[in-house]
Amino acid sequence: MTEGNFVDYIKLYVASGNGGKGSAHLHREKYVAKGGPDGGDGGRGGHVIVRGNKNLWTLFHLKFKKHVRAGHGEHGSKSRSTGADGEDAIIEVPLGTVVRDTETNKVLFEITEDGEEKILAKGGKGGLGNWHFKSSTNQTPRYAQPGLPMEEKDVTLELKVLADVGLVGFPNAGKSTLLSVITSAKPKIADYEFTTLKPNLGIVEYRDFKTFVMADIPGIIEGAAEGKGLGHYFLRHIERNSILLFLIPADAKDIKEQYDILLDELRRYNPEMLDKDRLVAISKSDMLDAELKAEMKAELDKTLPVPFLFISSVAQQGLTELKDVLWKLLNANENAPKSSSK
Structure with missing residues (x-):
């Protein structure tokens, strides 16, 4: 899925290098007519390596690169010279990239740390030169090993956005507006469904110069787990978020029902996502007067199984409280071992 310079899905053909041939050279020089075998080994073929780069946020730099090939190993030569x-061919990717075998759809590995390297296609081993095969019964072997052939495969690279907080909600729930107010990100905002066609990341500034990352994910519709609407293109981005912030507008017909539908889509896509911390923010609450807000709170206290709060991005109401709650949730697991060890 792409929009502008954001690319989160790429298919590549990769090929490592062939190993170089071992040399079958026999040593010859003046006054040494029969010097014996001195053929060197072939060099190793180049690997295709995937490396994590924290400065990359998208796979755009690979958009027009369909083939990646490593160099071949040099052949061995005389005087036991190794080729x-x-x-090596290095493919740099953003953190959160999953590499799959295109043919089998099997996950080969994931890159989650800066500088982390994984060999995607191994270079062929170089062949041994003829001096390795010298023996008392065969003092002048005239043969050497060929190098091992390269590896080649078709792979798919998928980016899963790494963020502390992922915004979950139906289209036009106010996710982009919240992100634009609470961070310095500038997502596209308009009053129609699917304004956001790509994940937007923003850094939330908290007290004492602390920060955390929030991601605005394209809106969920019913059936998203089966691929309807934007389907799996955005659901995979929520998998890596530590906290799921459900955004439901105050003018929704039934807030509890909307929450249940959103939660069910996540469960059907990946049940493990229900293990994450969850928080509901009721957006556009500046439309509510104090009496109506109190009535809604009393009702939701009975029906909503997770913490909730009222916010308004436009009127900037409840945003400080929201940041406080998110920060406490983000650091709850970190503080837990300390308190349990006392």
Whole structure:
């Protein structure tokens, strides 16, 4: 799925390098007519390596690169000279990238740390030179090993956005507006469904210069787990968020029902997502007077199984309280071992 320079899905053909041939050279020089075998080993073929880069946020730099090939190993030569190894091909990816085998759809590995390296296609081993095969019964072997062939495969790279807080809600629930107010991000905002067609990341500034990352994910519709609407293109981005912030507008017909539908879509896509901390923010609450807000609170206290609070991005109401609650949730697991060890 792409919009502008944001690319989170790429298919590549990758090929490592062939190993170089071992040399079958026999040593010859003046006054040494029969010097014996001195053929060197072939060099290793280059690997195709995937490396994490914390400065990348998208796979856009790979959009027009359909083939990645590593260098071949050099052949061995006389005087037991080993051939040079083939040049490795490095594919730099943002953190949160999942690499799959395109043919089987099997996950090969995930990159989650800066500088983390995984070999995607191994270079062929270089062949041994003929001097390795010298023996008392075969003092002049005239053969050497060929190098091992390269590996090649078709792979798919998928980016799952890494963020502390993921915004979950129906289209036009006010997620982009909240992100634009609470962070310095500038997402596209308009009064129609699916304004957001790509995840937007923003850094929330908290007290004492502390920060955390919030992601605005494209809106969920019923059936998203089956691929309706934007389907899996955005649901995978929620998998890596520590906290799920459900945003439901105050003018929704039934807030509890909307929450249940959103939660069910997440459960059907990946049941493990229900293990994450959850919080409901009722947006556009500046439309409510004090009496109506009190009535809604009394009703939701009985029906909503998770903490909730009222906010208004436009009127900037409840945003400080929201940041306080999110910060406490983010640091709850970190503080738990300390308190339990006392």
